[in-house]
Each structure stands twice: as structure tokens, then as C-alpha cells.
Amino acid sequence: MVQGGETGPAGSDGATDFARALNELKGRGSTLLVVGSVPEEMYARISAKMLGDGDASNRRRLVVTPAGASRRDTRLEGVSRRTPEWARIVEYETRARSPAAAVESGTSAVSSPASPTNGDGTADAGVRDPLANVVDGEITELGVEIAKTIAQFDGIASGLAPAELRVAFDCLPSLLSEYDRRTVFRFLHVLGNNVRSVGGMGHFWLPQDRETEVVRLFEPLFDATVELRLDGHELAQRWHFRDAEISSEWLSVG
Numbered sequence: 001m002v003q004g005g006e007t008g009p010a011g012s013d014g015a016t017d018f019a020r021a022l023n024e025l026k027g028r029g030s031t032l033l034v035v036g037s038v039p040e041e042m043y044a045r046i047s048a049k050m051l052g053d054g055d056a057s058n059r060r061r062l063v064v065t066p067a068g069a070s071r072r073d074t075r076l077e078g079v080s081r082r083t084p085e086w087a088r089i090v091e092y093e094t095r096a097r098s099p100a101a102a103v104e105s106g107t108s109a110v111s112s113p114a115s116p117t118n119g120d121g122t123a124d125a126g127v128r129d130p131l132a133n134v135v136d137g138e139i140t141e142l143g144v145e146i147a148k149t150i151a152q153f154d155g156i157a158s159g160l161a162p163a164e165l166r167v168a169f170d171c172l173p174s175l176l177s178e179y180d181r182r183t184v185f186r187f188l189h190v191l192g193n194n195v196r197s198v199g200g201m202g203h204f205w206l207p208q209d210r211e212t213e214v215v216r217l218f219e220p221l222f223d224a225t226v227e228l229r230l231d232g233h234e235l236a237q238r239w240h241f242r243d244a245e246i247s248s249e250w251l252s253v254g
Contacts, residue, residue, distance in 0.1 A: 029196035036228030067091030165200030
């Protein structure tokens with residue numbers, strides 16, 4: 001890891017810089033932009049780790065995901081405190097994608113991991129997850145619902161500790177299919193500040209390469225960018241810290 005956003009061999013100094021930068025993000029609250037054209041199940045693996053894994057019982061988790069999908073999402077499976085006081089799902093009901101919106105957004109019709117639709121995390125189109133609340137409306141209503149949920153977590157905890165709140169936001173492709181980039185930019189700016197204001201850590205999934213125009217547009221809103229790629233059959237990640245101007249080498253995701 002070296003300065004100036006370049007990558008290189010990660011010696012002892014590089015590892016120390018990486019650990020220090022990551023601890024700073026945890027201590028002050030932060031948002032991460034997760035990018036890379038990898039399969040959804042690969043993103044779900046690292047997303048689960050960012051949410052705190054199942055054994056991190058002191059985490060309060062919020063997953064914001066498109067509604068209506070029937071496939072399995074394992075990110076909240078094994079969570080020891082799977083109750084509304086500790087875990088919530090906000091499902092965003094999207095409108096039909098228009099060709100004009102697709103051209104303007106610069107994104108392809110890539111869906112995101114869906115939330116489970118029953119209590120044990122298995123797919124069941126007829127039963128909605130009891131932790132889920134559906135938002136069927138405009139982008140502003142989605143923002144209000146997320147802000148309300150964060151405020152409820154903060155009230156339940158009598159003040160959230162640093163990095164206690166973990167947020168996974170999977171709806172960027174859906175928003176870019178419905179709204180122009182300026183509207184989505186403003187939404188992300190406000191939402192990111194809401195997460196940081198309670199010392200939370202949020203990660204936002206955009207399945208595009210880092211070099212694409214849409215990623216470069218949104219990247220300054222985030223405290224770090226996490227690139228994902230497949231190295232053979234293994235998932236690898238590379239971190240870019242905005243303020244510290246540090247980038248890691250490609251690291252294996254365990």
C-alpha cells in the first residue's frame with residue numbers, strides 16, 4: 001500500500017496505514033461505495049461481513065433492498081438478535097424501467113440481492129419477512145423511511161455507539177433507472193450524512209467498474225471505495241480511502 005492512490009506491495013507500513021484508515025472510518029462514521037462487475041452472491045458475501053457477520057451481536061443492521069424479488073438473501077441468516085430492535089429491512093418498490101432512464105443513468109439492468117421473504121431466510125413469495133417494511137413511492141419517501149429507521153435505532157440504543165449501526169444499501173441501480181443522476185446524487189449526500197451523524201457505517205452497491213463515469217461521479221460522496229473482482233474463482237477486494245489518499249493492494253476476501 002502506498003500514498004497517492006496508487007497500489008503496490010503491502011509491507012508492514014502499508015498494513016499499518018490500512019488499519020489506521022479503517023479504524024478512523026469506524027470511529028467517526030462513514031460510507032463506502034462498493035463497485036465491480038461481480039456476481040451478486042459475491043457482493044452478498046462481503047456485504048454480510050460489512051454488516052458485522054452473525055456473531056457480532058452488538059450490531060444494529062439495516063438492509064435497504066429492492067422489493068419483489070424471490071431469491072434468497074443470506075446476509076441476516078445466523079444473526080443472533082434477529083428482532084426489530086436489532087435488524088430491519090426496507091424494501092423499495094420500483095417502477096418499470098424506462099429506456100430513456102437507462103440511457104441517462106449509464107447503468108445496465110442489474111438487480112441487487114433481495115431480502116428474504118420469510119423468518120428463516122428462505123424464499124417464499126407468499127410470505128414477507130417480518131422485519132421488512134415496503135416503501136412504494138418516490139425517492140423522497142425512501143429517504144424519509146430510512147431516516148426514521150435510523151432515528152428509531154438511535155432511540156432504542158439511547159445513542160448509538162460508533163460503528164454500532166451497519167447499513168447495506170442495494171438500491172442504487174434501481175434509483176438510477178428511475179431518476180436522473182443529480183437527484184440520486186442529492187439523495188446519497190443526505191443519506192450518507194444521516195448514517196455518519198450517528199457514527200454508523202453504510203455500504204452502497206453499484207455493480208459497475210470503478211473507471212465508469214457514473215462511479216466517478218458518485219465516488220466523492222463516499223469516505224472510501226471498495227473495488228471487487230474475481231481472481232480466478234476467488235473474490236478479491238481493493239480499498240481506496242478518500243481523505244487519507246491511500247489504496248490497498250488486491251486482498252483476498254476470506
